[in-house]
Amino acid sequence: MWLGAAATAALTVALLSVRPAHAAIHHAALVIQHSSGSLITRCVAFAEEQITGLQLIERSGMQWEAQDFGSIGSAICQLDREPSTVPPGCFGSGPYWQYFHRQGGGWQNSALGASSSTLHDGDMDGWHFAAGAKQAPSNVAFAAVCAPPPAPTVTLVATATYQPTPAHTATAPGQTASIATPSPGTQALAPSVSPPAATALAATGPPTRPPPGSLGPWLLLGGAVVVLTGLGAFNLWRRRS
Amino acid sequence: MIRHPLAWSAWATAALAAAFIDRNPFLQVLLLLIVINVSIPYRGGRRIRNWRIGLALAVVPIIFSVALSRFGSHVLFTLPAIPIIGGRWTLEAAVFGASTGAALLLTVAIFGVVQITLRSAELLAILPRPFYRAGTTVALALAFAPKTVASLHSIREARQLRGQRSGWRSAPQLLLPLLLTTLEQALQYGESLDARGFGSRRRSRYRPVPWSIPDVVVSVAALLAVVAIVVIPPPPYNPYANLLPSAPTVDNLLSVLLLAIPAVITSFSRRDHATHHA
């Protein structure tokens, strides 16, 4: 029994020292259309395999406010300060933030909430504050938002001023809350990446999953399965005899 | 050998926490392997009689999930427009159901271990006064499973005698009689407890169960596991968002592996535990 414990301890120490490999940079695009018709686009770079729609908004530097709806996930109630006051149940009776994904050459309604939907490299999300249903934002091409070749940091042509952010009502665990906010009414610009977001990328973005390259956990898992199966068989054999 | 009821209670609590919080399929499989391994030395070669129930608990959520959920991109097949269940039946929904089913199966398995290793006597003995009622309920639940099975047999026999149908289709008609007999037995049990003075004042212990080193080790490991599972929760597994589960982190794996300690300890000790617990 002590031998088994010692072996397990040694294996654990060995595996803890394995470092995750470095991964490539991916890009996703965010398109936001206010009720006035004004369009804002952002390109967000990320290191993980995928990010959620909510993470896309967070890392884009847009002001946002969301409410949690339990197992369905979070819903966006306020984006870029529209509407100016959030209704108590998140959605009022008039226009609301409709959520779309880029599909083919157009927009498709999202089936999931912002916190549950995923974006991979090259995906684009669209948000439109409108009443009724299926009010997609104007057509924008991915290339127009995230110009190839993607670079981690890009010089910014900014006409907006940056202000410190008020606290968000719903933050995913581990994300920083201090993201600068452009003032409302900013017109759509050429592809831009907000510098704070870029630095935020390097500093934050907790690896909610280890990049696929690391073998450590798999080895531990496989080893554990083998040991347990062996143990079980041993015990069964001992029972029979 | 692990004897103290608190050690087993701690283990069971940690295992149940893991079953509910860890929805990553890898972790679930690992946990299932662990629970099976923990139970083997104490089972004494008795067959698992309720495996059918466990299987049903694992499979039924899958069916519910595919039938009721329309989300997901990998469509298995599409039903015509039947209310509620018509439409796309997707792989994601099936996998989601499987994840829930696995959690249920694990719960049943953990309770199976508890039933063998925990004696209701000792459980009642260690309860502090505010928990008397709760403890009685648990002890009742543990003690009544065999009685309920026995009642089931005599009810089925009685139905046969009256020429009523037996078999799968009549199963719902067994429910009321079973409920009635169980209620009556529960009332008797309650009367017995009352008549013997349970709950009138602070209890003493006739033969306290001593803490042995394995008991302490298991309890500490269980405590660590619970803390780890709660403080470092594994990433939630949402098949709708991402069908492929992510690899579990080393922390998550270790916190689950802590629950295997009872299996390791009992496997390498010499004594035969099954006879004690049988």
Add this chain to the structure above:
Amino acid sequence: MPLITLEGVGYRYPEADRPALVEVSAAIEPGQVILLRGASGSGKSTLLRCLNGLVPHSTGGEFHGRVIVCGLDTRRHAPRELATHIGFVFQHPDAQFVLDDVEAELAFGMENLGLAPPLMRKRVEEVIDQVGINHLRRRRIDSLSGGERQRVAIAAALAVHPKALVLDEPTSQLDPQAAEDVLQVVMRLVAELGMTTVIAEHRVERIAPLVDRIWTLEAGVLKDQSPRTALAEGGARPPVVDLALRAGWTPIPLGLREARIHAPTLTLPRRGREPMPQVSTAPVLCSVDKLEHRYDGGAPAVRGVTLSVRRGQITALMGRNGSGKTTLLKLIAGLLRPQRGTVQADTRTAYVPQDADALLFAATVEDELRGQTNEVAAPFHAWLHRYPRDLSSGERQQLAIAVVAAQADLLLLDEPTRGLDPVVKKALSSFLRMRASAGAGIVIATHDVEWSARTADRVLLMAEGEIYADGPPGAVLSDSLVFATQISKLVGGGWLLPDEVPV
């Protein structure tokens, strides 16, 4: 100073149409032994439960009057407080245990009182000696027989040193030997400890000589009398009392020993061997040949049994618990398949199980009897609207037989007399005679020797799966020590029943 007093106690169960107890007043002095008799449903269990507070605290309902137990008013004190003073033993050996093993069960009551471990240990040893269960102390409760369990229950009740012991029909579920053992324990406690005891029993033969008072309940009304007066008046009583009344003996003997004083006054011819009744012409309803059956790889439950049952014949099957009686009946009924041998029963067979409770789940008696002929339903005409599970055990027994066996030619009854009072047993006897004369063949597994002597034409004795005696009651029962009626023990010579003895 009485230990327990009941003053004008009246009680009605919730939603019952009639009260269970009416104006009951009585007192119990320390050291007294009280026998409580009454028909099923007369309120015996209710009265006993008043003594430890289960009525009204556990049962609800309307309670009038008061019960003072060791100075405590039961209306103001919960059962768990009264548990120090009253030790209670329930009727069913399986339903009253809380824990898994014997020693834990013995200590349970004391643990609830918070006694110190050394004191508990001492009392556990004492109680084991007093009741004589040392060989059982390490066993698990579910491995014990019914008699052993009841003895453990008594020991457990005793361990808290109660002022009084209350037993609710402790032997009704037990075979005669086990019943004897349990009553021996009670009698020893009375003799050695002077334990105040209240015991409800139908089997009054063994205990009548030892009691100080007999309480008789009839529809909730109590009569508190001296033993001789109570027995002379009626109700459940030992067969020797019946004989004594016929013979005019005074004073009325309470039991065998007292009856022996008068016995020599009887001039009894030795009863000749009864000729085998001429039923060989009656058609055979069922025959079994070299039947063998074992459960799940255990020892054979039935071994090489060969017998046949004819129309119009009532056969009593007797033997200790575990001798194979139930298995044999189930094999004949076709509920079990024999591993060896054949069963031939080309007729409608009905098996009435021990536990009538498992049969009756409908909402009313009327629902239970749905589908039966009017003739069958007629006797139940007064109870049609009642809830079957609320009926007394005798009533449930009757209903069960009607429900299962109404149309059958071969009736197989498993322990129908358990827990039934004498009046109901007599009614059952007549009912079976009526069916037999209508052409049915009846086999009854029973422990009740007196009842078998009265009802059966043929008695089979079974042990270890084999039938070792087969003949008319006069032959089989007069020779036996265990399966002997009281009259047979008194006068021997083949005489079984008090009404047959010439006086």
